[in-house]
Amino acid sequence: GESVGLHLPTLSVQEGDNSIINCAYSNSASDYFIWYKQESGKGPQFIIDIRSNMDKRQGQRVTVLLNKTVKHLSLQIAATQPGDSAVYFCAENRPSTIQGAQKLVFGQGTRLTINP
């Protein structure tokens, strides 16, 4: 069936290094993707999004890359800080049965640990 998943369940990097979190999706019709950060005891927090008519989008210390050919999404975090430690989810935005509505399909998540 259709799914959104992640290549690695855990990732550890040294503080100050760059990190890359990967995500594979299988629904070729998906046209909008979102990365969320979730800290313990909190809800998912929006980081960055990208539409399928783009292959790269940059924010503050974060970059999302989209490769539609191989249906792959990645999140790059530059100069990681201790506060970046969290679980990161990619989510695929799918149309609901109601016009204009949406619902998110989340992957399992990657736990990122920043080592001092």
Next chain:
Amino acid sequence: GAGVSQTPSNKVTEKGKYVELRCDPISGHTALYWYRQSLGQGPEFLIYFQGTGAADDSGLPNDRFFAVRPEGSVSTLKIQRTERGDSAVYLCASSLTGGTNYGYTFGSGTRLTVV
């Protein structure tokens, strides 16, 4: 309020009991969503409200689950005859209109434990 508020933050109930989980969305947001997150998993869609109506309830797992939003603001997720498999974090999110041009804001969730 400034964000999405969910109460209670934690709920422990006995198998077979009835529970209600409450969500206060961001003021003015017409779209409201419920998700369920099991341990170590990503959130799974349950139901979507546009205004007062449940526009998409395709994610509700069975008829023990029901949600309402009578005045188009606060929503309540109701679970009857709870089972141990219902234990999870129940997340609520709201969005300005529900279209793809606006993102979601999630609450911190209600952790439900059925013993």
